[in-house]
Amino acid sequence: MDLTLWQYQFRIIMLGDSTVGKSSLLKRYTEDLFLDTINQTVGVDFYVHFLEVEPGVRVKLQFWDTAGQERFRSVTRSYYRNSVGGLLVFDMTNRASFEHIKEWHAEVCERVQPFKVVFVLVGHKGDLEENGERAVSRDEAEKLAGQLGMPYVETSAKTGQNVREAFEMVARRVYQGLLSGEVQLQEGWDGIKCAAPQALQLRRASMAQANAAAKEKKCCP
Ligand SMILES: Nc1nc2c(ncn2[C@@H]2O[C@H](COP(=O)(O)OP(=O)(O)OP(=O)(O)O)[C@@H](O)[C@H]2O)c(=O)[nH]1
Numbered sequence: 389m390d391l392t393l394w395q396y397q398f399r400i401i402m403l404g405d406s407t408v409g410k411s412s413l414l415k416r417y418t419e420d421l422f423l424d425t426i427n428q429t430v431g432v433d434f435y436v437h438f439l440e441v442e443p444g445v446r447v448k449l450q451f452w453d454t455a456g457q458e459r460f461r462s463v464t465r466s467y468y469r470n471s472v473g474g475l476l477v478f479d480m481t482n483r484a485s486f487e488h489i490k491e492w493h494a495e496v497c498e499r500v501q502p503f504k505v506v507f508v509l510v511g512h513k514g515d516l517e518e519n520g521e522r523a524v525s526r527d528e529a530e531k532l533a534g535q536l537g538m539p540y541v542e543t544s545a546k547t548g549q550n551v552r553e554a555f556e557m558v559a560r561r562v563y564q565g566l567l568s569g570e571v572q573l574q575e576g577w578d579g580i581k582c583a584a585p586q587a588l589q590l591r592r593a594s595m596a597q598a599n600a601a602a603k604e605k606k607c608c609p
């Protein structure tokens with residue numbers, strides 16, 4: 389493994405009904421492109437992007453872009469288990485796609501056990517709001533995100549609104565989980581790869597020390 393390229397690799401999965409805009413989000417993030425006509429995903433596609441999660445810490449984000457169509461479900465399911473992060477995407481102008489989010493979430497959680505996936509809920513096609521096409525309010529989406537224990541963000545691949553923020557939110561949450569020990573590296577699991585596990589141990593130890601010092605300061609002003 390080449391340390392100059394990346395210190396960590398996170399596998400992140402895109403989930404949600406067909407046509408909600410999963411591939412378009414990834415195209416915007418990785419190539420800064422938007423296409424009005426884009427091919428439906430067949431099975432699973434693969435995208436890569438590099439992100440510096442803190443100065444000097446470079447992460448390779450490996451995205452699995454799954455097909456939302458039911459007929460590909462047996463293929464896409466096999467990718468759940470080796471994902472550490474996920475974007476649960478609905479189209480805010482398509483009520484049914486929002487109503488299916490709970491099913492997507494339950495299906496993934498059930499299949500990844502004993503591992504956990506760190507999610508972000510994404511209300512997509514925000515640019516259509518201006519045309520009065522919104523079918524899901526921000527309030528109800530935030531409520532659902534709260535119930536499922538994840539943040540909520542509204543995006544548009546057409547305008548670029550919050551696209552980078554959505555992907556970086558999930559990547560940073562994974563990284564924080566890794567540092568705090570909530571997300572663990574596991575033998576035989578490919579959700580996260582770490583080029584230098586010793587560096588992670590040191591980083592965790594210094595973070596634990598900083599947390600303890602902050603706690604002590606709080607207790608005894
Ligand atoms: N107005 C608008 N249209 C969008 C946006 N994102 C995607 N679309 C359009 O929505 C349609 C479906 O987009 P895709 O990215 O293929 O959707 P998908 O979720 O990948 O669909 P599957 O691959 O079948 O699961 C395309 O016509 C896109 O151009 C957006 O932010 N705004």
Ligand SMILES: [Mg+2]
Nearest residue numbers: 410411428429
């Ligand atoms: Mg697609």
